[in-house]
Amino acid sequence: MKRTTLTLGMAAVASFTLAAPVLAEGKLNIYNWGNYTSPELIEKFEAEYDVEVTLDGYDSNETMLAKVKEGGTGYDIVVPGDYMIKIMIQEGLLAEIKPNEMENFSNMDPKWVDVWWDEGRNYSVPWQWGTTSFTVDTEVYDGDINTLKLLFEPPAELQGRINMLNDMNDVINAGLRYLGYERCNGNVEELKEVTDLLLEAKQHWRTMDYSTIEKLTSGDVDLSQNWNGAAMRAREQRPTLQYAYPVEGFTGWMDNVAVLADAPNMDNAKLFVNFIMAPENAALISNFARYANGIKGSEEFMDAEMLTAPEIVMPADAPTPDFVKPCPQETVDLYNRIWTRLKG
Amino acid sequence: MAAQPDIAAAPADGLAQAQSDARARRRRWLLLAPALLTIGLFGLFPLVITLIYSFLSPGTYGGVTWEFSTNAYTQFLFERDIFDDTLAFSTTYLNIFGRSIGLALVATIGALIIGFPTAYFIASKPPEQRNIWLFLITLPFWTNLLIRTYAVLLIIRDEGIINVSLMQIGLIDRPFGMLYTDGAVFMGLIYSYLPFMVLPLYASLEKLDFRLVEAAYDLYATRFQVLRRIIIPAARPGIIAGCILVFIPGLGAYITPELLGGGKKLMIGNLIALQFGSSRNWPFGSAAALILMVVVMAALLIYVRNAGKAGVRHG
Numbered sequence: 001m002k003r004t005t006l007t008l009g010m011a012a013v014a015s016f017t018l019a020a021p022v023l024a025e026g027k028l029n030i031y032n033w034g035n036y037t038s039p040e041l042i043e044k045f046e047a048e049y050d051v052e053v054t055l056d057g058y059d060s061n062e063t064m065l066a067k068v069k070e071g072g073t074g075y076d077i078v079v080p081g082d083y084m085i086k087i088m089i090q091e092g093l094l095a096e097i098k099p100n101e102m103e104n105f106s107n108m109d110p111k112w113v114d115v116w117w118d119e120g121r122n123y124s125v126p127w128q129w130g131t132t133s134f135t136v137d138t139e140v141y142d143g144d145i146n147t148l149k150l151l152f153e154p155p156a157e158l159q160g161r162i163n164m165l166n167d168m169n170d171v172i173n174a175g176l177r178y179l180g181y182e183r184c185n186g187n188v189e190e191l192k193e194v195t196d197l198l199l200e201a202k203q204h205w206r207t208m209d210y211s212t213i214e215k216l217t218s219g220d221v222d223l224s225q226n227w228n229g230a231a232m233r234a235r236e237q238r239p240t241l242q243y244a245y246p247v248e249g250f251t252g253w254m255d256n257v258a259v260l261a262d263a264p265n266m267d268n269a270k271l272f273v274n275f276i277m278a279p280e281n282a283a284l285i286s287n288f289a290r291y292a293n294g295i296k297g298s299e300e301f302m303d304a305e306m307l308t309a310p311e312i313v314m315p316a317d318a319p320t321p322d323f324v325k326p327c328p329q330e331t332v333d334l335y336n337r338i339w340t341r342l343k344g
Numbered sequence: 345m346a347a348q349p350d351i352a353a354a355p356a357d358g359l360a361q362a363q364s365d366a367r368a369r370r371r372r373w374l375l376l377a378p379a380l381l382t383i384g385l386f387g388l389f390p391l392v393i394t395l396i397y398s399f400l401s402p403g404t405y406g407g408v409t410w411e412f413s414t415n416a417y418t419q420f421l422f423e424r425d426i427f428d429d430t431l432a433f434s435t436t437y438l439n440i441f442g443r444s445i446g447l448a449l450v451a452t453i454g455a456l457i458i459g460f461p462t463a464y465f466i467a468s469k470p471p472e473q474r475n476i477w478l479f480l481i482t483l484p485f486w487t488n489l490l491i492r493t494y495a496v497l498l499i500i501r502d503e504g505i506i507n508v509s510l511m512q513i514g515l516i517d518r519p520f521g522m523l524y525t526d527g528a529v530f531m532g533l534i535y536s537y538l539p540f541m542v543l544p545l546y547a548s549l550e551k552l553d554f555r556l557v558e559a560a561y562d563l564y565a566t567r568f569q570v571l572r573r574i575i576i577p578a579a580r581p582g583i584i585a586g587c588i589l590v591f592i593p594g595l596g597a598y599i600t601p602e603l604l605g606g607g608k609k610l611m612i613g614n615l616i617a618l619q620f621g622s623s624r625n626w627p628f629g630s631a632a633a634l635i636l637m638v639v640v641m642a643a644l645l646i647y648v649r650n651a652g653k654a655g656v657r658h659g
Contacts, residue, residue, distance in 0.1 A: 062621045066406045087405055160521075166607045168622050207524050207606035219503040220523065329404050336623045337423070343610045344436040 026051040028268040031068075031075040033255070034059055038288035045275055051268050059210065060167075068093055068260060076263035077272060079127050079255050083326040086117040088258070095259045097270055099125045104277035112254070112294035116325065124256035125273055126294030128229070128285060131314075131321045132170055133250040135212070135231045137222040139240040148178040148248045150223060152201040159204045163215045163224035166208045168339040170225060170251065171198065173324060177248040184327035186334065195338050202342060216241060228311040229290035235311070243311045245318035252321025254294070398630035406624045416631035437615070437632070441639070444612040447526065447601075448594035451533035455541040455590045456583065458534065463545035463582070464575070467552065478546065481539050489536060493603050496532055497523060524606030532600040540589035548582030549575070584647070592640055612636050 026049070030037065034057035042053050056075070058064040061084040067073055069091070080088055088094050099105055100113075100121045108125065118124045136145045141157050150158060151174060164171055173183055175194040185191060209215060212224045217237040226234070231243040257276060259269040275281055282293040283301030292312055299307060306312055327335070398416050400408040423434035466477040484492060499505050502519035510516045522528055552575065560570045576583070598613035605611070610618070612632070619629025 060621060062406065062624065066620065069405070069407055091405060202608065205608060207608060209607045218501060220501060332624070336625070339623070340610070340615075340618075341436055343608065344439050 026265060026268050028053045028077065028265050028272060029056070029075045030054070030077040030079075030272075031056050031058065031064065031073070032077070032079045033057060036079070036255075036289050038284045040288070041276070041281060041284040044281065044284070045272060048275070049268065049271055051265075051271075071262060073260070074264060075260055076265045076269040077257060078260060079257055080124075082115070082117040082254050082256065082323060085124050085256050085258060086326060089118065089123055093261055094123045095261045095263060095266065095269075096122050097259050097273060098122055099273055099277070102270075102274045102277065104274050107277050107279055107282075107295050107297060109294045109296050115254070116323070118256065124258040125277055127255040127257045127276070128289060128291035128293050129252070129254035130228045130291040131250055131252050132165070132225070132227050133231075133246060134244050135216060135224050135226040135234060135241050136244060137216075137238065137240050138242045140222040145242060145244045146246050147244075148174055148246045150244070151225070152178050152197055154201075154204050154223070158223050160206055161222040162205045163207045163209055163212060163221040164205050165212070165225045166210055168335055169324065171208075171342075172335055172338060173251060174225070177246075177250075177322075180248070183322065183324045184331055186328070186331045188334070191334055191338060195341065198338070198342050208343070213237075227291075232290045232306075232309050232311040245315060247319065249319050249322050252323045254323075394630045394633055398627055398634055400627050402625045402627050404624075406620075406626065408626050413627065416625075416627040417635075419628055420631060420635060440610050440615050441612060441636075443609065444595055445639075447529060447533065447611070448591050448597075451530055451537065451594045452541075452587050452591045454530065454534045455538050456587060459538055459541035459545055459586060460579075460583075463542050463549050463579075466542075466546050467549035468554070474550075478543075481542050485539065490599055490603075493532055493536065493599055496528075496535060497603055500528060500531075523604065524608070526605070528604040529601050532604040533594050533597060536597075536600060537590040537594055540593070541586040544585035544589065545579060545582040548579045552578045588644065588647070591643075595640065596636070 028045075028051050030042075030053060032055065036057075037055055042055065045051065046053055058067070061081050064078060064080065065084060065088070068075070068078065068088070078088075085094070105121070105125075108121070112126050112129075113121050115121075134151060136150060136158075138145065140161070141150070141155060143155065151162065151164070154162060172194065175197050176183055176185055176190075179190070179193055179197060181187070181190045181194070185194075206221055207215060212226045212230050213234045215221050216224050216226075216234045226243070228243060231241065235241045235243075257273055259266065259273065263269050276285065277295055279295050279297035280301045282295035282298040286293050286298065286306060287301075287303050290306065290309075290311075397408050399412055399414065401411040401413045401415070403409050418431070420437050421433060422431045423436065462481075466474055466481075469477060497504075500522040501507070502521065502523065504523075506522070507516075507519040510520065511518075556574050556578075557570055560574050565573070596613050597611065598617065601609075601611040602614060607614075616629050616632050616636070619625045619632065623629075
């Protein structure tokens with residue numbers, strides 16, 4: 001027993017000393033959302049460019065921003081959501097790496113090039129994009145699921161069986177859509193109506209939490225606000241789940257790979273940005289987290305079930321996803337107060 | 345002649361004494377230095393930053409701007425009406441504080457009720473067995489709190505062990521919703537902090553001279569009288585220490601209400617965390633943290649002062 005431990009220990013030491021010179025070529029520090037990065041992708045990049053990658057995770061754009069703003073994080077790569085790219089460019093936190101001049105840029109789907117958060121793609125490239133709507137167990141509720149009514153005035157069988165995202169914008173935006181009001185709304189009369197709607201609906205909600213897959217597959221709830229990739233992963237374990245495309249509309253979003261202005265490994269970071277625009281690499285990203293990417297030709301390398309999944313391939317009659325821009329500070333302040341009152 | 349060396353020696357002795365005193369003092373400070381440095385650097389210094397931040401204005405995307413403002417504190421009690429912009433008294437944050445304090449109090453009382461007999465049981469065992477019992481009490485600390493809380497969640501959820509077994513026996517035909525209620529948070533808090541109650545209680549009860557209990561019985565005291573007049577006074581320091589040790593972390597608990605409460609209602613800890621995240625209001629987060637600290641300190645002072653008086657009366 002003792003000898004085994006010793007041998008193992010020596011083997012470990014040996015492998016370290018042997019491995020160290022090989023890996024010492026370069027480093028890359030990635031700061032991405034948790035449970036979102038394909039390990040296969042990282043291994044491939046490490047092997048191809050002889051770079052040692054470290055990965056760290058965050059759970060919201062705001063957490064990432066707070067940390068990055070303090071400076072000196074040592075991170076090279078971040079993966080902010082659309083509106084957060086816009087904010088970080090304004091704040092001078094991102095390096096202008098000119099992906100539009102890189103070798104693999106021609107692979108990017110043209111519809112993701114001139115986006116409002118990074119016109120012409122001077123700072124960022126697509127990581128994955130998806131939608132935020134909700135998932136319902138069709139065995140529990142067999143009516144029409146494509147309406148936000150299920151969240152705000154649920155039928156008896158869904159009352160007390162609902163999880164909402166613990167996210168101010170996702171909850172308030174859904175309320176605004178249900179009442180037919182504009183997003184980023186500063187109109188206090190309309191916001192008051194939304195507040196009343198949310199407070200009334202809250203009694204039917206069981207939880208407000210980000211861990212949607214687990215909530216659905218454990219049978220804690222039968223309906224959950226959800227992202228499409230998470231919806232697909234949940235359905236693989238609970239086949240009666242269905243992802244809704246509500247007629248009132250739903251959120252679209254894109255997470256983008258960008259490089260920090262103070263990145264210590266700038267060259268490796270640029271290599272990585274170019275690397276993920278190759279279709280076979282973009283497909284690795286999607287195969288892991290189950291969202292679409294913005295790279296043409298990546299479908300060829302994707303798992304077969306992704307190409308037909310109703311969560312990824314939107315039905316023809318579904319509304320266009322609504323990419324919500326960052327709201328002015330006064331509106332954010334109003335939202336904050338509604339949110340605190342809702343959860344107070 | 346014999347006196348002369350003595351006279352010469354006396355000042356020398358005094359000098360040596362003073363030198364060794366100085367050396368002892370220096371050594372004392374040197375030994376204290378790591379603790380003082382740690383507390384100063386990681387306790388007081390951040391606290392000063394928190395205090396300063398609470399009087400500044402929030403930056404647009406988090407952080408602070410260096411403009412003096414007391415908004416963070418007025419926001420706590422008053423709210424600018426969404427409609428007519430008048431300042432009105434608001435109970436939103438007071439409710440959050442009230443709920444947190446209430447839950448922490450109930451959990452403390454619960455832990456005391458469960459912990460007291462446990463500690464008494466251990467203290468009444470022969471000394472060589474006590475260590476085994478104490479070891480069992482501290483055993484849960486070997487695992488991370490997050491993991492233990494998650495284990496509780498797995499046990500009480502709708503498709504968890506309790507509900508599934510009850511349904512198999514046929515006692516219930518639908519799962520009995522225990523998870524995501526105040527009751528679940530209460531249970532989680534008691535479970536997490538019970539050892540903090542048992543250990544100080546045990547330390548007090550262990551010193552109890554059980555001959556006093558026998559003597560009381562000999563003098564025809566009832567069991568209740570023995571408990572009230574002999575055992576509880578002896579355990580008083582342990583009761584106070586245990587209650588403080590459970591109440592304070594219970595008040596600031598973050599993981600337990602988040603996981604077992606379902607995240608529908610904010611507790612103080614979650615409110616503060618929210619201000620540094622998506623609400624982007626660091627000054628308010630700082631102010632809320634300081635208000636919480638002042639409330640806890642005030643409660644402690646009152647408690648300790650009353651306890652001190654009571655102790656004197658009994659002594």
